[in-house]
Amino acid sequence: xxxxxxxxxxxxxxxxxxxxxxxxxxxxxxxxxxxxxxxxxxxxxxxxxxxxxxxxxxxxxxxxxxxxxxxxxxxxxxxxxxxxxxxxxxxxxxxxxxxxxxxxxxxxxxxxxxxxxxxxxxxxxxxxxxxxxxxxxxxxxxxxxxxxxxxxxxxxxxxxxxxxxxxxxxxxxxxxxxxxxxxxxxxxxxxxxxxxxxxxxxxxxxxxxxxxxxxxxxxxxxxxxxxxxxxxxxxxxxxxxxxxxxxxxxxxxxxxxxxxxxxxxxxxxxxxxxxxxxxxxxxxxxxxxxxxxxxxxxxxxxxxxxxxxxx
Amino acid sequence: xxxxxxxxxxxxxxxxxxxxxxxxxxxxxxxxxxxxxxxxxxxxxxxxxxxxxxxxxxxxxxxxxxxxxxxxxxxxxxxxxxxxxxxxxxxxxxxxxxxxxxxxxxxxxxxxxxxxxxxxxxxxxxxxxxxxxxxxxxxxxxxxxxxxxxxxxxxxxxxxxxxxxxxxxxxxxxxxxxxxxxxxxxxxxxxxxxxxxxxxxxxxxxxxxxxxxxxxxxxxxxxxxxxxxxxxxxxxxxxxxxxxxxxxxxxxxxxxxxxxxxxxxxxxxxxxxxxxxxxxxxxxxxxxxxxxxxxxxxxxxxxxxxxxxxxxxxxxxxxxxxxxxxxxxxxxxxxxxxxxxxxxxxxxxxxxxxxxxxxxxxxxxx
Amino acid sequence: xxxxxxxxxxxxxxxxxxxxxxxxxxxxxxxxxxxxxxxxxxxxxxxxxxxxxxxxxxxxxxxxxxxxxxxxxxxxxxxxxxxxxxxxxxxxxxxxxxxxxxxxxxxxxxxxxxxxxxxxxxxxxxxxxxxxxxxxxxxxxxxxxxxxxxxxxxxxxxxxxxxxxxxxxxxxxxxxxxxxxxxxxxxxxxxxxxxxxxxxxxxxxxxxxxxxxxxxxxxxxxxxxxxxxxxxxxxxxxxxxxxxxxxxxxxxxxxxxxxxxxxxxxxxxxxxxxxxxxxxxxxxxxxxxxxxxx
Numbered sequence: 001x002x003x004x005x006x007x008x009x010x011x012x013x014x015x016x017x018x019x020x021x022x023x024x025x026x027x028x029x030x031x032x033x034x035x036x037x038x039x040x041x042x043x044x045x046x047x048x049x050x051x052x053x054x055x056x057x058x059x060x061x062x063x064x065x066x067x068x069x070x071x072x073x074x075x076x077x078x079x080x081x082x083x084x085x086x087x088x089x090x091x092x093x094x095x096x097x098x099x100x101x102x103x104x105x106x107x108x109x110x111x112x113x114x115x116x117x118x119x120x121x122x123x124x125x126x127x128x129x130x131x132x133x134x135x136x137x138x139x140x141x142x143x144x145x146x147x148x149x150x151x152x153x154x155x156x157x158x159x160x161x162x163x164x165x166x167x168x169x170x171x172x173x174x175x176x177x178x179x180x181x182x183x184x185x186x187x188x189x190x191x192x193x194x195x196x197x198x199x200x201x202x203x204x205x206x207x208x209x210x211x212x213x214x215x216x217x218x219x220x221x222x223x224x225x226x227x228x229x230x231x232x233x234x235x236x237x238x239x240x241x242x243x244x245x246x247x248x249x250x251x252x253x254x255x256x257x258x259x260x261x262x263x264x265x266x267x268x269x270x271x272x273x274x275x276x277x278x279x280x281x282x283x284x285x286x287x288x289x290x291x292x293x294x295x296x297x298x299x300x301x302x303x304x305x306x307x308x309x310x311x
Numbered sequence: 312x313x314x315x316x317x318x319x320x321x322x323x324x325x326x327x328x329x330x331x332x333x334x335x336x337x338x339x340x341x342x343x344x345x346x347x348x349x350x351x352x353x354x355x356x357x358x359x360x361x362x363x364x365x366x367x368x369x370x371x372x373x374x375x376x377x378x379x380x381x382x383x384x385x386x387x388x389x390x391x392x393x394x395x396x397x398x399x400x401x402x403x404x405x406x407x408x409x410x411x412x413x414x415x416x417x418x419x420x421x422x423x424x425x426x427x428x429x430x431x432x433x434x435x436x437x438x439x440x441x442x443x444x445x446x447x448x449x450x451x452x453x454x455x456x457x458x459x460x461x462x463x464x465x466x467x468x469x470x471x472x473x474x475x476x477x478x479x480x481x482x483x484x485x486x487x488x489x490x491x492x493x494x495x496x497x498x499x500x501x502x503x504x505x506x507x508x509x510x511x512x513x514x515x516x517x518x519x520x521x522x523x524x525x526x527x528x529x530x531x532x533x534x535x536x537x538x539x540x541x542x543x544x545x546x547x548x549x550x551x552x553x554x555x556x557x558x559x560x561x562x563x564x565x566x567x568x569x570x571x572x573x574x575x576x577x578x579x580x581x582x583x584x585x586x587x588x589x590x591x592x593x594x595x596x597x598x599x600x601x602x603x604x605x606x607x608x609x610x611x612x613x614x615x616x617x618x619x620x621x622x623x624x625x626x627x628x629x630x631x632x633x634x635x636x637x638x639x640x641x642x643x644x645x646x647x648x649x650x651x652x653x654x655x656x657x658x659x660x661x662x663x664x665x666x667x668x669x670x671x672x673x674x675x676x677x
Numbered sequence: 678x679x680x681x682x683x684x685x686x687x688x689x690x691x692x693x694x695x696x697x698x699x700x701x702x703x704x705x706x707x708x709x710x711x712x713x714x715x716x717x718x719x720x721x722x723x724x725x726x727x728x729x730x731x732x733x734x735x736x737x738x739x740x741x742x743x744x745x746x747x748x749x750x751x752x753x754x755x756x757x758x759x760x761x762x763x764x765x766x767x768x769x770x771x772x773x774x775x776x777x778x779x780x781x782x783x784x785x786x787x788x789x790x791x792x793x794x795x796x797x798x799x800x801x802x803x804x805x806x807x808x809x810x811x812x813x814x815x816x817x818x819x820x821x822x823x824x825x826x827x828x829x830x831x832x833x834x835x836x837x838x839x840x841x842x843x844x845x846x847x848x849x850x851x852x853x854x855x856x857x858x859x860x861x862x863x864x865x866x867x868x869x870x871x872x873x874x875x876x877x878x879x880x881x882x883x884x885x886x887x888x889x890x891x892x893x894x895x896x897x898x899x900x901x902x903x904x905x906x907x908x909x910x911x912x913x914x915x916x917x918x919x920x921x922x923x924x925x926x927x928x929x930x931x932x933x934x935x936x937x938x939x940x941x942x943x944x945x946x947x948x949x950x951x952x953x954x955x956x957x958x959x960x961x962x963x964x965x966x967x968x969x970x971x
Contacts, residue, residue, distance in 0.1 A: 249814025413872030
């Protein structure tokens with residue numbers, strides 16, 4: 001084999017090394033993170049423009065007031081004062097948070113055994129199970145809520161079914177248009193969101209840890225509480241946040257199945273942008289909601305981190 | 312005339328945050344050489360290799376290949392090619408397309424490229440494998456295809472990142488010899504990274520022993536083994552016995568060291584460059600000791616001990632001798648030149664005597 | 678101690694409860710106590726059955742969604758096809774969905790490549806930042822975008838809907854693509870560079886052929902997200918509406934109910950197939966284990 005080298009595109013020329021283009025290119029080559037950030041920049045830019053800037057604007061709006069069709073841009077805390085003055089706002093806020101907590105708790109409770117089943121007990125065809133629980137995640141939220149409206153309604157599936165079976169003679173009235181209906185519907189609609197994070201953290205657990213626990217004398221129950229549960233906590237917490245945060249501000253579900261007693265803060269916010277036509281107030285309510293959620297979430301995370309650190 | 316500084320690494324460092332993966336290294340690699348970078352994990356050898364390839368840029372210093380500075384030159388424009396540790400065979404292309412991958416810009420006609428691919432397959436002893444899919448290959452076959460893929464481009468330098476690590480022992484030993492023969496055949500400069508010192512010793516013209524980002528010593532395998540410059544190198548390459556001691560001066564040509572265990576020791580190994588005072592480590596390879604079951608008739612360079620353990624390895628035997636003043640037993644290796652009908656039984660009572668040559672006594676600083 | 682650990686019935690990963698009923702369950706794809714399996718089936722039923730009522734009653738010959746069933750009819754489906762407003766909304770949804778799928782997958786590819794192939798300082802916080810749209814309540818994002826459009830003076834239209842959908846679709850696209858990129862050997866791209874191809878050519882010749890299932894899955898998934906999305910569209914729609922908004926507007930009319938059911942049934946079935954197809958494609962091929970969730 002000949003000694004000739006014909007590596008195409010061989011770099012040459014000392015003169016080129018001083019050009020600006022070359023210097024810029026060397027800088028990029030040398031600092032890997034520059035190249036990475038450059039690649040990331042379109043996405044980051046879009047996120048900033050579509051999320052950060054609007055949210056910032058929303059906060060700005062909360063300090064302004066609605067003057068019929070115009071926005072009065074003088075800085076004022078009037079909206080926030082209104083929140084504290086009218087008890088209905090705070091009451092509704094806490095009610096929404098409470099309902100979300102119930103919903104989150106119910107969802108997690110129902111989802112955990114399912115995730116556990118797939119992670120530990122399924123050996124063949126895991127893919128099918130995973131697809132089955134993932135698909136509802138992607139289908140129309142609106143339709144899922146609407147399905148419950150149809151099921152729980154006065155003339156709906158449950159009532160008509162029970163009547164035609166002869167179990168009851170008059171339709172049950174307590175099924176729909178109350179907070180319970182909202183919590184139930186939310187738990188169903190968000191179930192799929194809860195399973196995946198829990199499943200992921202369970203799947204990641206090193207199986208040899210469980211074998212070690214058994215070898216050291218644990219019964220299955222002990223092993224679960226002492227090894228599996230603590231190691232799956234990050235997934236549980238993630239699932240909890242993933243369900244709790246969006247449901248606090250939910251609009252569709254209380255509107256469709258909540259009636260008058262089941263309304264949540266989302267309904268009031270929407271009306272500020274609709275009939276009530278008080279955008280700044282709506283903005284202020286949103287800001288307060290986000291603050292409340294953030295405070296709760298942060299407290300929760302700090303508390304759990306401390307508790308786990310102690311162990 | 313083969314260029315001595317075909318690859319020239321000058322004051323090169325690579326920092327990752329506060330970690331100095333490569334710390335101010337300077338050395339040359341000769342054209343046509345089989346050069347190995349040897350060291351434990353984390354010593355910086357792979358980082359250095361990747362800087363030659365262009366996947367990392369030096370934080371400080373410069374690298375030159377065939378006289379050309381490589382600063383700012385991206386990997387696809389460098390006259391080097393690399394064989395990756397994982398082989399990186401493209402799973403979506405068959406063997407032929409894998410080998411031909413880098414020839415797209417060569418300006419050669421398709422027929423010519425195909426011909427060269429077939430020649431390559433002959434060279435790596437896989438003729439007719441062109442149509443095979445990537446998933447149908449064994450580890451050894453992948454390794455050779457990765458090699459072919461790189462060599463077909465006739466690079467000035469071939470870089471190899473621990474390419475034999477994933478192979479089983481017999482295959483590895485066979486590949487070591489094949490690689491060496493191949494390198495001699497094509498005459499390309501090879502830069503080979505490994506943590507296996509036997510592997511480096513088998514294949515290389517010269518070895519750079521690295522540790523913690525620095526180069527400890529660069530020499531031929533023989534020199535590294537017989538004349539290690541620092542304790543770490545001596546310890547890394549092969550086995551060696553260390554005896555701590557203090558230099559007492561000179562007697563004629565020999566340096567005198569008072570050691571633990573061996574007593575007064577004479578060394579002519581370092582010649583005139585030997586230190587004349589201070590603490591030093593005396594080092595002797597196991598095969599440099601002569602072991603005898605009768606007391607030999609010498610005054611110097613002898614020590615008495617008790618045989619603690621013996622291992623019969625067929626062609627040679629290893630003995631472990633406990634001597635006074637030293638906790639660890641001395642490791643001794645001895646060829647079984649005479650026919651042994653029985654392996655030696657070690658019962659911790661057998662007296663043995665060790666003798667050695669003054670020439671074999673190495674003096675090493677830490 | 679070791680007698681309590683059973684030998685048979687352990688799967689390849691060796692996890693097993695000591696009280697396993699051995700070898701009676703040879704043919705099953707699961708091991709362990711039956712109660713958990715029953716629970717799993719019940720849970721799946723709980724997930725699917727409520728939604729399955731929609732298709733069920735869409736064939737029912739009655740405008741009331743009530744038992745007993747009155748008779749089979751395709752009337753409501755015919756009504757659906759003859760409804761110009763519905764068809765127009767459908768067309769809008771498809772247009773917006775396609776645009777969102779392309780834009781978000783594009784942005785997702787850049788982000789996924791940056792995250793998986795480069796050492797970036799602050800990668801963790803960055804990832805969390807990009808994931809934020811998933812946890813902010815939809816209504817808040819919606820009104821924030823509404824507010825900013827109003828301030829800048831941008832009219833609400835399908836474009837504003839599309840932008841909003843892109844915002845929430847990008848995190849999903851990035852997740853899907855990241856898992857795909859992490860699944861194959863980084864040295865493959867380095868090898869291509871080493872052999873003389875520049876970054877763009879490497880992308881075409883190596884990354885794309887290996888990552889296309891992920892890219893396809895991402896486009897299908899983001900399309901579905903946009904297609905089904907209601908709350909953001911609700912706040913950001915101008916004169917042109919998407920299908921979910923159309924459905925919402927029909928919910929007030931009891932006699933339109935069955936048509937909504939048939940529409941809903943179609944959407945569900947279509948989504949189901951698209952998502953299943955996309956998941957199957959995504960999990961195939963080089964280096965991806967079927968046990969991974971994402």
